Amino acid sequence: MSAEITARPKVRPGKRTNDPEGLRKRVLDVAEASFQARGYHASSLGDLMAAAGVTGGALHHHFPTKKALALAVIEERVAAAVEETWIAPLQAAGSAREGVRSVFEAVATELEQQGFVRGCPLNNLAHELSLADPDFRAALAAIFSAWREAIADKIRADQQAGREQDTDPQRFAALAAATYSGAMSMAKTAQDSGVLRDCLNALEQGASPASSSKGGAIAKRRRRVLLRQHRVV
Amino acid sequence: MSAEITARPKVRPGKRTNDPEGLRKRVLDVAEASFQARGYHASSLGDLMAAAGVTGGALHHHFPTKKALALAVIEERVAAAVEETWIAPLQAAGSAREGVRSVFEAVATELEQQGFVRGCPLNNLAHELSLADPDFRAALAAIFSAWREAIADKIRADQQAGREQDTDPQRFAALAAATYSGAMSMAKTAQDSGVLRDCLNALEQGASPASSSKGGAIAKRRRRVLLRQHRVV
DNA sequence: GACAAAACAGGACAACCGGTCTGTTTTAGA
C-alpha cells in the first residue's frame, strides 16, 4: 500500500545515464499517488512530469498517452495494492471471516496512524473512470472480480474443512467487498476511520452463525476524527 | 432519482422571456446528469451550456463559478435523490430491515429495467470531490451523515417497538449504507446489477437474528449482465 | 569502432477551459 517514491538521480549537464526501468517506476510512483489523491482528470501531465523529474519526451517514450499511463497504473499498481492489502493477508488467514476481520482492522489502524483517509485506490479510480472508457472499465472490473473471487475461494476452503456450510461463497464475497468499499468511501468523505470499525462490528455481530443470541451489552465504539493535514507530490 | 430534463423554449430573435427559475432548473438538470455520467472535472461548462441551451452570461448570473454550480447540485439534487431513494421509503417501511430490503430491490429492479448502471450520485461525486475541496467534502459528508442517521433512527423506532434489541443502530446504519455504496460501486464497474442482490441476500442471511440455523439449501442467484448502451446529454 | 535502435531532451502547438467583461433586454415597482 505504501509507495516508495524514488528520488531522481542528480545529473550534471553533458553526462546522462539511461535508466528506463527506473524512470518508468518513478513516473508510475508519482502517477499512482496523484491519481489517488486528486483523481485522473485533476492530475495534469505537467505536474506529474515535474514531480517525477522527467521531461516530456521521456514520458511520451514510455507512455504515449495519458490513458496509457493510467492503464499501467491500474494494471500494475492498483492490482498490486489489492493483492497486497487484501488477497495475500486473506489467504494467509486461518479462515475467511478471520481474514476479513484482520484486513479491516489493519486498514483501520493504518488510517488512524497516518491521520488521513485517502480512500481505496481501486474505488477511487473505478468511480471516475468506469464510465469514461471501456478499457478503463474492463481493467478495473477485472481487479474487482479477482478480489471477490479470492474471498469466495477462501470460503470454499473453509467449507472443505467442514465450516461455513450455510454460507454462499459468492454472496459472502460480494458483501465483504461491498462493505469495505462503501466503508472506505464514507471514511474518506467524513475523514473518520471509525466507520470501518462500525461496519466490521456490525458484520461480525450479524454474520457469525452463533453470535446472534449473545448480544445485549454492546461495547461503545470509539470515534476518532482525523484532522491531520496531507500533501501529495 | 429520475431527472426530468426540461426542453428549452424556442425563442425568436427580438422576443425574449425571462425565466430565472426555469433556466436555473434546466442548468441543474443538465449538470446533475453530466456530473453523474462523466464526473465533475470531465464536464465542461461549455458542454453544459450547450446542452441546457444557455449562454455564458446567463450561466454566470446564476452560478458565478463551476464550484458554485457543483455545490448547488450536491446540496439540492444529490441530497434530494438520497432522500427520495432511501430515506423516504425507509421511513415508510414496516421495519428497518424491511426498508433496507425494499430499497435494495427497488434499485436493483430499476437498474435492470434501464439496462445501465450509472452508479450512486452521492458516491460518484464523493469520490471525486471529497479530497478536492473542503466545501465539497463538508456538503457530501452531511448527506452521508443524514442518510446513516435516518437508518439508525429507524432501528431505534424498531427497538421502541420491542424489536432489534441486540442491534446497535449506528453500526447497522453504517453497514447498510456501506454495503449499498460498495455494491453500487461494483455494479457500476461491472455493469452488472446482480451484485446488489448478492449483497442483499448475504446481508439478510447473516444479519437476521433468527435465520442463522436454517440455511442449507441456498437458491441459486441469477446473474444478469447489462449490455444496453447509454448516452447522456 | 560502426551503426541502428532505444532512451531522452525540450520546444511548439492547437484545442480547450473557466472566468470576466461589456452591452442589451426584460421586468418589477413607484
Next chain:
DNA sequence: TCTAAAACAGACCGGTTGTCCTGTTTTGTC
C-alpha cells in the same frame, strides 16, 4: 411612464492541457 435592478447575450482573454515533433545522447550488438 420612468427607472433601477435583475436577467440574459455573446464576445473575449489568459492560462492550461495533452500531444506531437525534431533533435541529441546513450546503449547494445556485430
